[in-house]
Amino acid sequence: MGQWRNFFGNELNESRRRLQLERRRLLPTYNADQVVQSLPAKEVTKVALKLKYQVEQVVSCELSASVITDPNSRVITKHVVETAREAGGEEYRACVLYCLLVCLRWFKIQAIAELWDAELHQCRALACEVIAKRIIESEEDQDFLLKDALLKRYSIFRNGEETDPMNVIERAVDLHALRVIGSSGYQRCIRYLWRGWYCQEEENPANFVPYEHKDNVHYWAHFNPDRMRTPLYQNACQIIFSLIYLVLYTAVINTVNPSGDLDAVECILYTMTLAFICDEVSKLWKVGWNYLQFWNAFNCTLYVILALSFILRVVALAHSPHADDHRRRMFNELSYNFLAFAGPMFWMRMMLYLDTFRFFGAMFVVLRVMMKESIIFFALLLVVLIGFFQAFIGMAQVDDDVPITRIIVQGMANSVMQSPDFDAFQDFAFPFGIILYYLFNFVVMIVLLNILIALYNSAYDDISGNADDEYMAIFAQKTMQFVRAPDENVFIPPFNLLEIVFLIAPLEWWLAPKYYAKINEIIMGIIYAPMLCVTAWIEMREARRIHRNRNRGGADDDEPQEWESIAEGIDFDIDDHWKETVDETKPNIQMDNCTLEVLLLKERVHELTRLVRTLTEGKSAEASTTANGSNATGTDAAT
Structure with missing residues (x-):
């Protein structure tokens, strides 16, 4: 069970953070009252219980992860997968994948509650994932897989009440x-959602339907403001506006106004900052505290610094513009200092939008896990810092002649950054001060920093081999953040200020929903017109590619490779019987050599047994014939 150690430890910690008996949701959610359930929650719960019983019987003891995940596993066999597929029968087979994820959650909760059997429950949770993956990849009906199995929402009973309906995409x-x-199959569904080929239904935003004009080759059929709900286009708009935001900041920080007056570029910069602040506050208000994650906290810190810079600029403007007014100059310089202080954060903010690219996404996964692991280091460091700081302050109270507080803070900070200042503590409460400072440096630089390095190495080893899967998980989460957005009308900052000022405040509270939606559509059509011109052209080209793929008999999202076009006129069944030759010489990778030899020996034993039985039956028949002939001769002689 040694190979489970790292896997189980990471999974258990992740489960504690993610599950919490699922009292919180990781992504923006929707109004559960609008969701129309596909199947009765009671029947879905029965299917989940059936699958839980099956997994408990299949994985009845602790196993290594490789035994369960092996493509030719002797535990998760084809028969086990087919049995799981049939758990809901023909009527409820669409909810099997959802129920497997429900069982996955149950086993993770059980692993936390029953630590003595935690590895067994982790094995069963892993088995649920493997079975679900094989069902997805073996499903031939892609329409059923996308529409019914992955995108339809189902509920179960929990504590006598139905849970909020969710689909497999969100649950995973x-x-x-x-x-x-x-x-x-899951990644194909994510690609369809990302491209907008499956979109939210207007009457019921919680339901996903195919985009009806996906194969329409007419340009104006795609010129629709509702297409801005597509995650691909939203992400592109966010990148464009973030680049404009960065250019504005660069222009402002390189053109300082000594007089303190606000120019047009600064006004646009602060207006966009207000739009981003309103967007973050709106999402936090609608989603709750669970919306806060690393990038949200990072962006909020940047916006707070910019807000302080703007406030200081306004305070500077409130003073006299005369050259001898030093308070105006002081607040003006302080405002620019805050603005310059935010420079690194402006550029680091662009990484938020680079995670859709594979190279950056995989690296961000590694960095994120390493930052999580460093929490242990900082927790230990905080305790050590408090203890040694209290000791140094106590010594400073004895020696009243030394202004030591700033020296202590600076010296301890230098030690953490591996640049200790021993001279500052040489004569401080001698010999206690210098001895204590040596001890502090040993604990921080030798013990804690090496612990941090070991944690980073462990985190990198754990995640580097799985970085692609982690990247796909980040991409799926990003896609779902767009399609599970709490707003039906997409106003990307800074356009959300137009929505607040000209739509929500004056119209939403009294105008009929039908007319309010129409006005929103008109406004979105105007402000997104340049973007829609480009997106309509892109979708027209995609529609032509879809027609070509369908003419070839391929899927809509196929991208023909060069060898496919070359091989169109070649049929290996006819040409040189190459297919039969390959079939005769290809190895059987589903079984090892030992198993193949045993099966061959078994076949030969059966053949030998059959031959012996045939010979025995022949001799018996011959003996019987001879006996019958002897009896007949004796009878004739007697007569």
Whole structure:
């Protein structure tokens, strides 16, 4: 069970953070009252219980992870997968994948509650993922897989009440089920959602329907403001506006106004900052505290610094513009200092939008896990810092002649940054001060920093081999953040200020929903017109490619490779019987050599047994014939 150590430790910690009995949701959610359930929650719960019983019987003891995940596993066999597929029968087979993820969550909760059997429950949770992945990848009916199995929402009973309906796409992201997320069918569904080929239904935003004009080759059929709900286009707009935001900041920081007056570029910069602040506050208000994550906290810190810079600029403007007014100059310089202080954060903010690219996304996964692991280091460091700081302050109270507080803070900070200042503590409460400072440096630089390095190495080893799956999980989460957005009308900052000022405040509270939606559509059509011109052209080209793929008999999202076009006129069944030759010489990778030899020996034993039985039956028949002939001769003689 040694190979489970790292896997189980990471999974258990992740489960504690993610599950919490699922009292919180990781992504923006929707109004559950609007969701129309596909199947009765009672029947879905029965299917989940059936699958839980099956997994408990299949994985009845602790196993290594490789035994369960092996493509030719002797535990998760084809018969086990087919049995799980039939758990809901023909009527409820669409909810089997959802129920497997429910069982996955149950086993993770059980692993936390029953630590003595935690590894067994982790094995069963892993088995649920493997079975779900194989069902997804073996499903031939892609329409059924996308519409019914992955995108339809189902509920179960919990504490006598129905849970909020969710689909497999959302559930897998919330549970961080990497093997399910990394399956081919799941990734195809994510691509369809990302491109807008499956979109939210207007009457019921919680339901996903195919985009009806996906194969329409007419340009104006795609010129629709509702297409801005597509995650691909939203992400592109956010990148464009973030680049404009960065250019504005660069222009402002390189053109300082000594007089303190606000120019047009600064006004646009601060207006965009207000738009981003309103967007963050709106999402936090609608989603709750669970919306806060690393990048949200990072962006909020940047916006607070910019808000302080703007406030200081306004305070400077409130003073006299005369050259001898030093307070105006002081507040003006302080405002620019805050603005310059935010420079690194402006550029680091661009990394938020680079995670859709594979190279950056995989690296960000590694960095994120390393930052999580460093929490242990900082927790230990905080305790050590408090203890030694209190000791140094106590010594400073004895020696009243030394202004030591700033020296202590600076010296301890230098030690953490591996640049200790021993001279500052040489004569401080001698010899206690210098001895204590040596001890502090030993604990921080030798013990804690090496612990941090070991944690980073462990985190990198754990995640580097799985970075692609983690990247696909991040991409799926990003996609779901767009399609599960709490707003039906997409106003990307800074356009959300137009929505607040000209739509929400004066119209939403009294205008009929039908007319309010129409006005929103008109406004979105105007402000997104340049973007829609480009997106309509892109979708027209995609429609032509879809027609070509369908003419070839391929899927809509196929991208023909060069060898496919070359091989169109070649049929290996006819040409040189190459297919039969390959079939005769290809190895059987589903079984090892020992198993193959045993099967061959078994076949030969059966053949030998059959031959012996035939010979025995022949001799018996011959003996019987001879006996009958002797009896007949004796009878004739007697007569």
